[in-house]
Amino acid sequence: MFHIPSSEMLxxxxxxxxxxxxLYALIAAGLSLIFGLMEIVNFAHGEFLMLGMYTTFWMxxxxxxxxxxxxxxxxxxxxxxxxxxxxSIIRRILGGPMLAQIFATFGxxxxxRAAAQFLWTPDFRQISDPWVQGPVRILGVSVGKPxxxxxxxxxxxxxFLYWFxxxxxxxxxxxxxxxxxxxxxxxxxxxxxxxxxxxxxGSACVGVAAAFLASFFYVFPYxxxxxxxxxxVTVALGGFGSIPGSLVAGVIIGVxxxxxxxxxxxxxxxxxxxxxxxxxxxxxxxxxFGKF
Amino acid sequence: xxALGILLLAAVVFPWVFRLPYHRDLVxxxxxxxxxxxxxxILAGYCGQIxxxxxxxxxxxxxxxxxxxxxxxxxxxxxxxxxxxTAVALSLVIGYPCFRLRGHYFAIATIAVGEIVQTLAIxxxxxxxxxxLTIPFQKDSLLAFQFATSKYPYYYIMLALLAICMLxxxxxERTRLGYYFRAIREDPEAAQSVGISVTKYKLVxxxxxxxxxxxxxTFYAQYVLYLxxxxxxxxxxxxxxxxxxxxxxxxxxxGPLVGAALLxxxxxxxxxxxxxxxxxxxxxxxxxxxxxxxxxxxxGLVGMFRRRLGHWGR
Numbered sequence: 001m002f003h004i005p006s007s008e009m010l011x012x013x014x015x016x017x018x019x020x021x022x023l024y025a026l027i028a029a030g031l032s033l034i035f036g037l038m039e040i041v042n043f044a045h046g047e048f049l050m051l052g053m054y055t056t057f058w059m060x061x062x063x064x065x066x067x068x069x070x071x072x073x074x075x076x077x078x079x080x081x082x083x084x085x086x087x088s089i090i091r092r093i094l095g096g097p098m099l100a101q102i103f104a105t106f107g108x109x110x111x112x113r114a115a116a117q118f119l120w121t122p123d124f125r126q127i128s129d130p131w132v133q134g135p136v137r138i139l140g141v142s143v144g145k146p147x148x149x150x151x152x153x154x155x156x157x158x159x160f161l162y163w164f165x166x167x168x169x170x171x172x173x174x175x176x177x178x179x180x181x182x183x184x185x186x187x188x189x190x191x192x193x194x195x196x197x198x199x200x201x202g203s204a205c206v207g208v209a210a211a212f213l214a215s216f217f218y219v220f221p222y223x224x225x226x227x228x229x230x231x232x233v234t235v236a237l238g239g240f241g242s243i244p245g246s247l248v249a250g251v252i253i254g255v256x257x258x259x260x261x262x263x264x265x266x267x268x269x270x271x272x273x274x275x276x277x278x279x280x281x282x283x284x285x286x287x288x289f290g291k292f
Numbered sequence: 293x294x295a296l297g298i299l300l301l302a303a304v305v306f307p308w309v310f311r312l313p314y315h316r317d318l319v320x321x322x323x324x325x326x327x328x329x330x331x332x333x334i335l336a337g338y339c340g341q342i343x344x345x346x347x348x349x350x351x352x353x354x355x356x357x358x359x360x361x362x363x364x365x366x367x368x369x370x371x372x373x374x375x376x377x378t379a380v381a382l383s384l385v386i387g388y389p390c391f392r393l394r395g396h397y398f399a400i401a402t403i404a405v406g407e408i409v410q411t412l413a414i415x416x417x418x419x420x421x422x423x424x425l426t427i428p429f430q431k432d433s434l435l436a437f438q439f440a441t442s443k444y445p446y447y448y449i450m451l452a453l454l455a456i457c458m459l460x461x462x463x464x465e466r467t468r469l470g471y472y473f474r475a476i477r478e479d480p481e482a483a484q485s486v487g488i489s490v491t492k493y494k495l496v497x498x499x500x501x502x503x504x505x506x507x508x509x510t511f512y513a514q515y516v517l518y519l520x521x522x523x524x525x526x527x528x529x530x531x532x533x534x535x536x537x538x539x540x541x542x543x544x545x546x547g548p549l550v551g552a553a554l555l556x557x558x559x560x561x562x563x564x565x566x567x568x569x570x571x572x573x574x575x576x577x578x579x580x581x582x583x584x585x586x587x588x589x590x591x592g593l594v595g596m597f598r599r600r601l602g603h604w605g606r
Contacts, residue, residue, distance in 0.1 A: 007360060008398070039396075041396045089333055089583060092588075093586065096590060098340070098395050098396075099538070099584040099586070100587065103534070103538050103585075104437040104530070104587050106534075106582060107579045107582025107584075107585075107586060108579065110578055110582065111579025111583060113575070114576035115576060117572040117575075118572060152418060164312070172314055225527075229403065229407065233400070236397060236400055236401075239398070240397075266409065268411065268415070270411060274405075274407055274408050275408060277401075277404055277409075278389070278405070281393060282389045282392060282393075285394075
């Protein structure tokens with residue numbers, strides 16, 4: 001059942017796993033930020049990613065704008081979407097039963113996916129000629145340039161997010177709101193604004209990841225499902241609400257996915273990922289870096 | 293009680309009034325999905341454990357009876373309890389570790405389990421892999437659980453299964469078990485502190501739920517005579533089951549039935565209206581409904597009517 005890969009193949013696999021893991025981490029960070037603030041899992045997260053990818057695709061198809069230039073546009077569009085989602089849906093279910101919290105965003109996800117299919121058909125689309133393309137050789141193995149650029153950019157975005165949350169005043173207000181909403185409100189923090197901002201920033205993270213992802217991945221209505229599943233698992237593995245946790249978990253999952261594919265069989269790579277997740281979460285229900 | 297009698301009578305005479313196969317098939321599927329939603333409701337609605345992987349048990353029921361029949365020629369009527377037993381065993385294996393997780397974590401873990409099981413089924417050649425299994429036609433008889441000339445028996449078998457399932461839910465709702473379940477849903481710590489073994493009763497809820505879903509799976513396999521991982525194990529099936537119960541009314545006896553009776557025809561209607569354009573209009577409506585119900589009326593349609601009609605709605 002197990003295949004013994006050559007060492008070159010192994011290095012190649014681990015490297016590409018790490019690169020992909022950085023993308024997973026940024027997607028998961030958005031999810032984690034929102035959960036940390038209000039203990040709500042955005043089950044429409046994958047569909048947010050999908051919409052960001054479509055934004056990037058249409059910018060390219062209609063205005064010949066390269067995916068790299070679409071990054072701020074996609075981020076802004078997703079910020080707005082997150083903002084609107086909070087204002088129209090999430091605000092109303094904050095104190096509600098668990099069931100309402102899960103199915104409100106779950107329904108939104110189904111709706112957005114169906115809407116994308118309705119508007120743009122289920123066709124797979126691709127950005128055919130981005131600026132950055134082709135492979136590059138590092139450490140004696142070749143990796144895709146778009147993947148490399150995407151992962152470096154995601155790391156930068158991740159660093160920026162971390163800096164923003166730990167060092168700026170707004171970021172600290174966010175963190176305070178996450179720790180104790182009432183106490184934060186008593187300290188004069190406008191918690192309502194913080195929660196809205198959290199949804200905006202959390203979604204903008206996905207927007208950034210989406211723009212880079214669109215430069216080397218197909219765009220179609222169901223593209224979000226797979227990434228969302230991985231994002232849930234990443235966040236749960238890293239610990240809900242822990243931003244550094246999602247970086248570590250994202251990279252672990254990226255590597256496991258590739259190793260599972262190489263060592264067992266490509267069809268089983270997600271079985272390896274979800275299996276690992278189940279094992280970790282059962283041993284440590286709060287995840288690797290979770291607090292509770 | 294009278295209303296219930298009329299409802300049952302209407303269900304019994306229905307196929308003799310609307311004789312088109314199309315109508316019969318539609319109502320059979322309403323019954324089937326109502327049963328699955330009701331089973332999900334026992335675990336999620338009463339006991340508060342939100343599973344997003346119930347297709348696993350549907351697939352287990354369908355695959356167990358079919359593999360037994362195709363490989364060893366076991367009669368599907370024996371395959372039915374075998375499927376139930378396998379699903380219950382599997383539910384305990386999944387439930388025991390997963391019930392250590394709470395709320396969102398549990399829901400996500402069940403999605404992960406569902407994905408693992410589907411991938412394994414796709415790659416397991418013994419049970420047909422991605423090609424699936426076809427049940428060869430043997431004999432047109434009740435004994436073989438196969439009907440070709442008249443499809444009426446399928447209708448009545450499904451009606452009977454649904455009736456049993458409703459009866460089970462009704463019993464649970466009125467007995468101590470139901471109170472335990474609801475206590476666990478409302479506050480697990482408080483339930484534990486008054487002496488309810490929380491893990492044990494979560495497992496009981498899961499086992500009952502899995503058993504009912506597995507029975508539905510076997511029925512589906514015998515009705516369609518073909519199954520593959522995409523038709524009996526997909527995440528979309530797990531979600532559809534939740535959707536029906538959520539829109540109809542979670543934690544209520546009639547919610548899942550109301551949800552199925554409204555939404556399954558709706559999906560048919562949009563399919564006829566928009567044809568095979570791949571526009572996913574039914575999902576568009578489903579998604580919007582799910583969100584609207586969750587935000588504005590977490591008790592579902594049944595909850596809404598109950599509030600309007602006061603006591604009568606019970």
